[in-house]
Amino acid sequence: MIRIATEQIQSVSFDGETLYILDQTQLPAVTQYLRITRIEQCWQAIKELKVRGAPAIGIAAAYGLLLGLKDVAADGFDDFYQGFQEKSEYLASSRPTAVNLFWALNRMHARLIAEKEHSVEALRAKLLQEAHAIRAEDEAVCRSIGMHGLTLLHDGMTLLTHCNAGAIATAKYGTALAPVYLAKERGWNLKVIADETRPLLQGSRLTAWELTEAGIDVTLITDSMAAYVMSKGWVDAVIVGCDRVAANGDVANKIGTYGVALLAKAHCIPFYVAAPMSTIDMDTASGDAIPIEEREAGEITNGFGVHTAPPEVKVFNPAFDVTPNELISAIITEQGIVRQPYNETLIELFKQGGNSGEGTRHVES
Template sequence: MNRIKTMTMEWTGDSLILIDQRFLPLEEIYVECKTYQEVAKSIKDMVVRGAPAIGASAAFGYVLGAKQNQQYTEKNKFFQEMKNVKKVLAETRPTAVNLFWALNRMEQVMNDNFNLNDIKAIVDILEIEALKIAYEDIEINKAIGRNGEKLLKDGDNVLTHCNAGALATVDYGTALGVIRAAVENGKRIHVYADETRPYLQGARLTVWELMKSGIRTTLISDNMAGWVMKQQKINAVIVGADRIARNGDFANKIGTYSVAVLAKKHGIPFYVAAPLSTIDLETENGDLIPIEERNKEEVRFCHKTRLVRDDVDVYNPAFDVTPHDLVTAIITEKGVVRQPYDKNIPELFK
């Protein structure tokens, strides 16, 4: 188990190869990262995105950092350099808690093996741990799918926002994993995919993934969601998450809050699918979740086409926070959680 290769990423032992999601679906381009700095840049520049995928990529980046620093024969120097590796990787994206979860797990494993005199042995242990994180993510996503597909009925039309599929994870997906599992169980599911401006993850990634999987999919622009609901074309909404607070508030791609409000208005169940690693028990509520603000050019352009003059002011938060009272249930690998979230979410960790 020293390699892994999925749609999203490949670990070769010496490098992390990522499909460049900025160019999908029109081009399939791959970025090979041979250093932790290159992994950090790929996370920051959204070559790879999606909370679980970011976490796994950061773990492999940590391993590359360890390999880069294993020439230090003095153990304390090696451990000091690894603090900088973690810092560089941690500063790439502030909202997705899986990033910090994965880095903290890697650092803990390193610290647990401080007494080993052979630095190469510590590096090998770190590589095994990163591979565990990746393989665990796949199994976790499949468990989320099994738990969540029971909430869908044969013939349901499901609305998604952004991309919470194989491309947002190591493989299989969270929100799309629920849909995949339902289809694998013989249910006929039709997906309406929001385009998800400004980065178009729904249009470029979700539609591409679902069509490759043979799942019937219809693309709509973000501002069509309310009207499609009013026409009674939607039976359920399923989205992923980048951070879930202790009380059930959660951050996800910008526009999720609007979809949740519309679903509540129209009496449509609104589900969040995410692994336990996305839940941050240290964050009491959504007001405390840091929201990343990205480059204004992402809004001034639509993919590669300029829409407005470069002197037009732009506000570009990458995420919004949806309050827990708009969430029907949270689907995790340990089961489906419902209100009261402030009581039931902590129970998942016991």
């Protein structure tokens, strides 16, 4: 097995000509980077989960858009803008649930409009700057989420997590796993229990891999074991990432998260969600309005090339579920920590901007 130091892992990078994506479908057996030079390859990488994790998808989309714009021949802004819209809409069709995909594309659009008086050549350079900024800011955001998350934890705790919200799902550190990495920097001894996360095993293939590489104490369990380990008192808190937060605090995350939240509630265990501000969708009123991606049956019946069910069996395969806000103890963002009532505290969070935690009893810095 090829190994790479965890602190050197970059799930997405761009050298101006080629987009490099860590192929997460090959982990943990092989650490392989895809060389992507066309927007169609980027669309496929997002669709096939070669790049996954809401922040990483957004970063990949920003760079993928630049690759698509290389094919746009334009003498002026109007022609360039039309090409931009076509390429952006194409990338947006790759996956429906992770709001960072659309957030990143919208941010690139806003930069284009703001710079519309420049030449087409200058516009390309400005958009490259914006894509680089999206990536750099995500690293800072994840570290800030980790710092806020640490205030909810203490040395010696055991955390349970579902799916993968670590370094390879973001620019660095991750969201849900950011406090774990920062705790290690401080010399704390946090332990992690990782759900296997069926059907694509992101917990076993990705979370267990990256934590093991980082020297962090991690124990892998199947999804169906979560209730048992909670009943034994082995879990002090649950922390997960997410793909979208609705305005009322409902959260869409990898399928199975809702069940984990119900179990945590039943066992009086705090359930935390780590979410960058870019993942909070104030235009979506509640979880009922979040589109849930349904994936092909073969991921369940023929996962990883092995038949595990009759080929003719009917299959339901949603990639995500929605955890109602009443099950969420707190949402950890780069601006601070919010609690109930989320339909008020999330609005306050956006109003406060960089002054998180000041002037409200609900938002914690």
